[in-house]
Amino acid sequence: MRRPAPLPSAPESPAEKGAASEARSRPRSRSDERIGSRGGSDGPRAEASVEDADAGAAPGEWESTSTRDVWRAARARRKALRSEIRRFTQRSRRRRIIWLSSIGAVVLLIGGSVAAAYSPLFAVEKITVVGAASLDPAAIEAALGDQVGTPLALVDTSEVKAALLAFPLIETYALEARPPHDLTVRIVERTPVGVIRSSAGYTLVDAAGVALSTTSDQPAGQPLIDVDGGVESPAFQSAGLVVRALPADVRAALTGVRATTANDVTLTLDSGLTVVWGSAEESALKALTLSATMVKSPDAASIDVTSPDVAVVG
Secondary structure, three states, X not given: OOXXXXXXXXXXXXXXXXXXXXXXXXXXXXXXXXXXXXXXOOHHHHHHHHHHHHHHHOHHHHHHHHHHHHHHHHHHHHXXXXXXXXXXXXXXXXXXXXXXXXXXXHHHHHHHHHHHHOOHHHEOOEEEEXXXXXXXXXXXXXXXXXXXXXXXXXXXXXXXXHHHOOOOOEEEEEEEEEOXXXXXEEEEEOOEEEEEEEOOEEEEEEOOOOEEEEEOOOOOOOOEEEEOOHHHOHHHHHHHHHHHHOOHHHHHHEEEEEEOOOOOEEEEEOOOOEEEEEOOOOHHHHHHHHXXXXXXXXXXXXXXXXXXOOOEEO
């Protein structure tokens, strides 16, 4: 707020009036303003002179000061902007380096693992056969000897299959690679259900009719299977399922299996007991009924379990 003008003073002489007008028309310097504000002249005139300077007595000096302040502010703003850009780019560069390093490490790890797996560092040095009961594990290992020295990842499964075909007792097999140098072969042997007599001798077969071996004499512990139609007939398939469903004690005493159709399977035990089984349906329940009836009637000559709910003893 502009201060009120000072009170009029006493009349001045013409010389004083000229000096006063000359002083007002001449621009005052900042030193004059400081002197006036410190009390070089009377109070009202000093205050009026400072106010005149603020109101525009020295516009060039204030304009120069304002331009310099704007330039300094712009330079400080540019400097802050460059610092922020540099900080952001450093953070992005650091993040990019971390990502590239991680991806490179993963690629190097995968590539190194694949290269090592296909190198002699993981070559087969030992073959182990698991699950062989009737077969000789050493014979199987010798048949697979060509795989020794082959990297585990390059083991030829077709060659392994061709080598194992020489062993009819092998029903299924699985290969397990155990780094760095072990190859394990897990086999499941076929379960013989009996022998079929022919002009060539006695052929040991499993429930699928696969010939396991042929000998001139009947193998001990294997029943003689007499069916119509051969191993491809429904009668043989039914008889094979029945033999596999028998309890261990009954299977050990079994001496003969006879069937003309799939529904009239008959068993003969070494004690002379004849078991009329019927079809292969509900064989598990029929096996339980047979075991219980044999305990209750040890002198029975025949037992009919065609209907497993009611056994007929003869």
